Amino acid sequence: MIEARQLTKSFKIYPSKPGILNSMRSLFSAKYEIKHAVDSISFKIDEGEFVGYIGPNGAGKSTTIKMLSGILHPSSGTATVLGIDPQKERKELARNIGIVFGQRTQLWWDLPVKDSFEILKAMYKIDEQDYRHFLKQYDDILEIGRFLETPVRKLSLGQRMRADLAAAMIHNPSVLFLDEPTIGLDVVAKKNIREFLKEMNISHQKTIILTTHDMDDIEQLCSRVIVINQGKTVLDGSLEQLKNHIGLPSILKVLYDEHVNPKNISGVEKIEQNGSELTILYDRSKITSPALLQEISQWGTPKDIQMKEPDIEEVIQNFY
Amino acid sequence: MKLYIKLVSASIRSRMQYKMNFVFSMVSYGIVMMIDFLMLAAILNRFNEVKGWNLYEVGILYGISSVSLSLYRTVAPEIHEFEKYMIEGEFDSLLIRPVSPLVLLLSKNLDLSRIGGALQGMIIIALSLYHISHTHSITMLLIYLPVILVCGWIISFSLALVTATIAFWTQRIKDFQTFTLYAPFNAANYPMNIYPGWLKFIFFTVIPVAFINYVPMLFLLNKGGSIYYLLLPVLVALLFFYLASAFWNFGIRFYHSTGT
Numbered sequence: 001m002i003e004a005r006q007l008t009k010s011f012k013i014y015p016s017k018p019g020i021l022n023s024m025r026s027l028f029s030a031k032y033e034i035k036h037a038v039d040s041i042s043f044k045i046d047e048g049e050f051v052g053y054i055g056p057n058g059a060g061k062s063t064t065i066k067m068l069s070g071i072l073h074p075s076s077g078t079a080t081v082l083g084i085d086p087q088k089e090r091k092e093l094a095r096n097i098g099i100v101f102g103q104r105t106q107l108w109w110d111l112p113v114k115d116s117f118e119i120l121k122a123m124y125k126i127d128e129q130d131y132r133h134f135l136k137q138y139d140d141i142l143e144i145g146r147f148l149e150t151p152v153r154k155l156s157l158g159q160r161m162r163a164d165l166a167a168a169m170i171h172n173p174s175v176l177f178l179d180e181p182t183i184g185l186d187v188v189a190k191k192n193i194r195e196f197l198k199e200m201n202i203s204h205q206k207t208i209i210l211t212t213h214d215m216d217d218i219e220q221l222c223s224r225v226i227v228i229n230q231g232k233t234v235l236d237g238s239l240e241q242l243k244n245h246i247g248l249p250s251i252l253k254v255l256y257d258e259h260v261n262p263k264n265i266s267g268v269e270k271i272e273q274n275g276s277e278l279t280i281l282y283d284r285s286k287i288t289s290p291a292l293l294q295e296i297s298q299w300g301t302p303k304d305i306q307m308k309e310p311d312i313e314e315v316i317q318n319f320y
Numbered sequence: 321m322k323l324y325i326k327l328v329s330a331s332i333r334s335r336m337q338y339k340m341n342f343v344f345s346m347v348s349y350g351i352v353m354m355i356d357f358l359m360l361a362a363i364l365n366r367f368n369e370v371k372g373w374n375l376y377e378v379g380i381l382y383g384i385s386s387v388s389l390s391l392y393r394t395v396a397p398e399i400h401e402f403e404k405y406m407i408e409g410e411f412d413s414l415l416i417r418p419v420s421p422l423v424l425l426l427s428k429n430l431d432l433s434r435i436g437g438a439l440q441g442m443i444i445i446a447l448s449l450y451h452i453s454h455t456h457s458i459t460m461l462l463i464y465l466p467v468i469l470v471c472g473w474i475i476s477f478s479l480a481l482v483t484a485t486i487a488f489w490t491q492r493i494k495d496f497q498t499f500t501l502y503a504p505f506n507a508a509n510y511p512m513n514i515y516p517g518w519l520k521f522i523f524f525t526v527i528p529v530a531f532i533n534y535v536p537m538l539f540l541l542n543k544g545g546s547i548y549y550l551l552l553p554v555l556v557a558l559l560f561f562y563l564a565s566a567f568w569n570f571g572i573r574f575y576h577s578t579g580t
Binding site: 069090091094106108110111115 | 322323326327330333334409410412413415416417418419420573574575576577
C-alpha cells in the first residue's frame with residue numbers, strides 16, 4: 001500500500017550571505033556541503049496499519065512524509081503510495097491521501113471553519129450529499145459543529161487541530177499522513193485526538209503514518225514503530241520490540257533533605273545519584289508509580305518529587 | 321474557473337476582516353499614484369522630443385508599460401511575494417492539493433489597490449492619444465490596443481514567474497526583481513532606440529519588454545515598422561509564457577521545503 005525503496009533526500013547546503021552579488025555567487029558556486037536528511041530508507045506498509053514514525057528533531061521524519069506525499073522529490077530511490085508514484089502523479093495522489101501538519105494549519109486563517117470546508121469541498125469536487133454526511137459524521141466524533149462559524153484564528157489549539165483533522169478527511173482518503181498532530185495540546189485534547197485516530201484506524205480501516213514526540217501516542221495507537229535517526233532506519237518492528245530494545249523508562253526525580261542509600265528494587269532499571277538528588281529510571285509495566293513512591297519514601301524524607309514521561313530524544317539516545 | 325472564483329472571493333473576505341487596513345492601503349496607493357503622475361508630467365515637459373519620439377508618443381509607451389505591470393500586480397500578488405512561500409515553507413500546503421500550485425497561488429489573493437496604477441496608465445494613454453489624433457490616424461491603434469495590453473500583461477506575468485522560480489534555488493528573489501521587473505519596465509517607458517546595443521539586445525531577447533510597446537508602436541505610429549510587427553507581441557507573449565511555465569514546472573522539482 002505504501003512502499004519506500006532506498007528513499008534518499010540530500011540537500012546541498014551553501015554557505016549563504018546576504019546581498020545580490022553573494023546570492024548570485026552562491027547560485028553558481030561549487031562550494032557546498034551535502035547533508036543526507038533521509039538516507040536510503042526502505043519500508044512497506046500494508047492496508048490498515050497504524051505506524052509510528054519516530055526519531056529526534058532533524059532525523060528526517062517530515063522529509064520522508066513530504067516525499068511520500070509528493071511535496072519533495074527524492075534525490076534517489078522511489079516511493080509508491082496506493083500504487084501511485086507521488087512525484088509523477090502528485091495531484092492524483094492528493095485526492096486519495098489526507099495530510100495534517102501539526103505545526104501549520106491548512107485552513108484559511110481569517111475565515112470561519114465552515115468556509116474552509118466549503119472551499120475544500122469545491123477543490124475535491126465533493127457532492128452535496130457526501131458533504132452533509134461529512135459534517136454530521138465529524139460533528140459526532142470531533143464535535144466540530146461547536147465552532148463551525150468561528151474564524152480559524154480564534155480557535156483554541158485543540159479546536160484548531162480537530163478542524164484540521166476533519167479538513168484532512170473531507171475527501172475520505174484511505175491513507176493519512178500525520179506530522180505531529182498532538183504537538184502542544186493539553187491532556188484532554190490529546191485524548192480526544194487519539195480516540196478519533198483509533199476509530200479511524202479500526203472502524204474505517206484507514207492506513208495511518210504518525211510522527212510524534214509523545215511516547216504515549218505511540219503506546220496507545222501504533223501497532224508498528226519505525227525509528228529513524230540521522231536519516232537512517234534504526235528499528236522497524238512492533239511496539240513490543242521497541243520496548244524490549246530500549247525499555248521505555250519512566251523517570252522519577254527525587255530530592256531528599258539528606259544523603260540517602262538507595263536499594264535495588266525490581267522494575268527499576270537505573271538510579272543516578274547526584275548529592276541528595278536521585279534520578280530513577282523505571283519500567284511502569286513492572287512497578288507502578290505509587291508502589292515506587294512508597295519504596296523511596298523509606299530511604300529518607302523526600303523534599304521534592306518530579307515525574308517525567310520518557311522523551312523521544314532520550315529514548316533514541318538509549319540506542320547507543 | 322468556479323474554484324478560482326470561490327478562492328478569490330474567500331481571499332477578499334479575509335482581507336475585509338481588516339477593513340481599516342484595506343481602506344488605508346487603497347488611499348495610500350492613490351497618493352503614491354498621484355505623485356508618480358506629477359513626476360511623469362514634469363519629465364515630459366522638459367524634453368520636446370526623444371530620438372524622434374514626441375511627448376505623446378512616449379506617453380503611449382509609458383502608459384502601456386505601466387498598465388501591463390499594474391495588471392500583473394493586481395492579479396498575481398502572491399507570485400510577486402513568492403519568496404515568503406520559500407522562507408516560511410508555506411509552499412508545502414499548496415502541494416498537498418489536487419490542483420496546480422500556480423492556480424492556487426493566483427487564486428489566493430487579488431491586490432485590488434493596484435488597479436489604481438492601471439487606471440493612471442490608461443489616463444496617460446487616453447491623453448496622449450487625444451493629442452496624437454491631430455496628426456495621425458489612430459483607428460488602428462485603438463483597435464489593437466487591447467491586444468497590446470493583454471500581451472504586455474502576459475509578458476510581465478511570465479517575467480515575474482521566471483523570477484519567482486529562481487526562488488526554488490535562492491530562496492530570496494527581492495534583489496532579482498529589480499533586474500527582471502522594475503528596471504526593464506522603467507526602461508520600457510521610453511523608446512528602445514535611446515539605449516546602447518547590448519541593453520537593446522537584452523530587451524529584445526531574455527527580457528523581451530521591447531515587444532510590449534516599442535515594436536507594435538513602430539508600425540502604429542509610422543516609425544518605419546511593417547504590419548507584421550503587430551504579430552510579434554502575440555508570438556513573443558505566447559512563447560515566453562510557455563517557456564516560463566516550463567521553467568516553473570522544472571523548478572518545483574528543486575523545492576527544498578523547510579524543517580519544522
